Amino acid sequence: MLRYTSTINLPLSVKLILGFLVVAIPSVAVMGGISFYALRDLTNVNRQLQEISRSLEAVRDLEAEVAQAVMPLSEFVISGRKEAHQRFSLSMNEVRVQLGNCADAACHGTARQPSEMARSLVPYIEGIQDRATTLMSASQPGTGADKFHLLQEINQLGQEANRQLERMSSMLLSRVESLQWKSQEVDQRVRQMLLASMLLVLSVAIVTAYLISRRLIRPVRELLAGTSHVMKGDLAYRVPVVAKDEMGELAQSFNAMAQEIQEHRGHLESMVEAKTAELKQAQDSLLQSEKLASIGLLASGVAHELNNPLTSILMNINLLMEEVEDNPDLHKELKRISDDTIRCKRIIDDLRDFSRRHELEIHSCDLNEVVRKALGLISHQLKLHAIALVEDLYQRMPRVPCDSGRMQQVLMNVFVNAIQAMPGGGSLTVKTGVGDGHAQIAVQDTGIGIARAIRGNIFDPFFTTKSDGTGLGLSIVYRIMEEHGGSVKIDSATKEETGPGQAELPGTTVRLLLPLKGEPPAAGAR
Numbered sequence: 001m002l003r004y005t006s007t008i009n010l011p012l013s014v015k016l017i018l019g020f021l022v023v024a025i026p027s028v029a030v031m032g033g034i035s036f037y038a039l040r041d042l043t044n045v046n047r048q049l050q051e052i053s054r055s056l057e058a059v060r061d062l063e064a065e066v067a068q069a070v071m072p073l074s075e076f077v078i079s080g081r082k083e084a085h086q087r088f089s090l091s092m093n094e095v096r097v098q099l100g101n102c103a104d105a106a107c108h109g110t111a112r113q114p115s116e117m118a119r120s121l122v123p124y125i126e127g128i129q130d131r132a133t134t135l136m137s138a139s140q141p142g143t144g145a146d147k148f149h150l151l152q153e154i155n156q157l158g159q160e161a162n163r164q165l166e167r168m169s170s171m172l173l174s175r176v177e178s179l180q181w182k183s184q185e186v187d188q189r190v191r192q193m194l195l196a197s198m199l200l201v202l203s204v205a206i207v208t209a210y211l212i213s214r215r216l217i218r219p220v221r222e223l224l225a226g227t228s229h230v231m232k233g234d235l236a237y238r239v240p241v242v243a244k245d246e247m248g249e250l251a252q253s254f255n256a257m258a259q260e261i262q263e264h265r266g267h268l269e270s271m272v273e274a275k276t277a278e279l280k281q282a283q284d285s286l287l288q289s290e291k292l293a294s295i296g297l298l299a300s301g302v303a304h305e306l307n308n309p310l311t312s313i314l315m316n317i318n319l320l321m322e323e324v325e326d327n328p329d330l331h332k333e334l335k336r337i338s339d340d341t342i343r344c345k346r347i348i349d350d351l352r353d354f355s356r357r358h359e360l361e362i363h364s365c366d367l368n369e370v371v372r373k374a375l376g377l378i379s380h381q382l383k384l385h386a387i388a389l390v391e392d393l394y395q396r397m398p399r400v401p402c403d404s405g406r407m408q409q410v411l412m413n414v415f416v417n418a419i420q421a422m423p424g425g426g427s428l429t430v431k432t433g434v435g436d437g438h439a440q441i442a443v444q445d446t447g448i449g450i451a452r453a454i455r456g457n458i459f460d461p462f463f464t465t466k467s468d469g470t471g472l473g474l475s476i477v478y479r480i481m482e483e484h485g486g487s488v489k490i491d492s493a494t495k496e497e498t499g500p501g502q503a504e505l506p507g508t509t510v511r512l513l514l515p516l517k518g519e520p521p522a523a524g525a526r
Helices: 002-007 012-079 082-103 112-120 122-136 145-231 246-323 328-355 367-384 404-420 452-457 473-483
Strands: 363-365 387-392 400-402 426-435 438-445 487-493 507-515
Touching (some): 012 122, 012 145, 122 145, 367 387, 367 400, 367 438, 404 426, 404 438, 404 473
Antiparallel strands (some): 363 400, 438 507, 487 507
């Protein structure tokens, strides 16, 4: 029955009411049946007792009337008075009436044996009547042996009738005892049936309560298990929905809550990861800025102290070279010293440029035009190194607030690094675009790439892998982009990282990001 109610998706309250009716209806039916059975048997016993009571009363009345009917005959024999005859006639009429009542089925009911015994009294009564008639028809009352003989026969018949009546009383009393035993038997049977019915009802109630509690406790236990899983962090756990009642709605609400918590946690985790990445980037940028500021201060002092001596050395070397033109060997050595001095002076100039913060001349610029001018300055070097140029400039690029001269310096440093990374030729791709509130310049080469071990040091001043490099190019690029409020991002892959079976090609991509500062890009696609 519970399975049926679950199939038709009844509410929980209806299921509880049906469970109660499962126990109540059989209980009422059983108790009603037992009560009807006990009432029927008790009614039958009471009816028979009433019948026996009426029979006993009729037998006693008949016994009294028979004794009273015989008494006037003795008086008649002794005294011979006619009044005795009349009293006898009246008594005999009463005896016949009582005999009829005693023999009637209404008196004995279903017990036919007393009724048959009452009919057996008829010959005795008729014998008394016949002999009494003969006795009273004699002319000489009180004389003759025949009268005494008749009176004796009448007395014997009366005694036989009384004995028959006593047997009838005994039989009726034995029926009373049997009815008492039957009443006790009915009482005992009713008690047993009540006890059995109580045990049956209790068993049905226990089974029904167990089934209902199982149907209720199972979803509750599943909800507890789901709560335990959620507390342990398993937000993917879902409680099975087995019914569409209140417990099913509760399970659905729990699953919806777990789903919402899972989505919210995933969103929080992604936000935390994004914020952590931003903080890491900001921390790296701050450390790089502090590093550059410290090194810039040191470089400024070093450049100032070395510039004048180097200038003096270079002037003296040039004078000496003019005086020893006739000595080729000496002139060659002096020329080498001059070149090294010039290189040192160039390094000092780079140090001075690196340490000096320039006032940016910010104005609205066409970033594509800035890129074209920088590419025009290195076009000759691209041809010398057999490097193909690919331009992919966004045609609807908005005007960007920046210092065009300093941005050309940034691009030149990036282009020079890209050319140096492709000594055997290759391809240089320059793209511009807009996204996330920034204008972007992407410079991609097909060079050897940057090794993973040194990628964290490429913006450090004086860090270089070239024999004749100063290690200040990318540091200057980083500082200029920082002064513009922008950033530099570098993605690189070497041949070892890509491998022969990889779709990605080796090379480096430098992305320069400049904020648009509220000036929206033009609508439409490229």
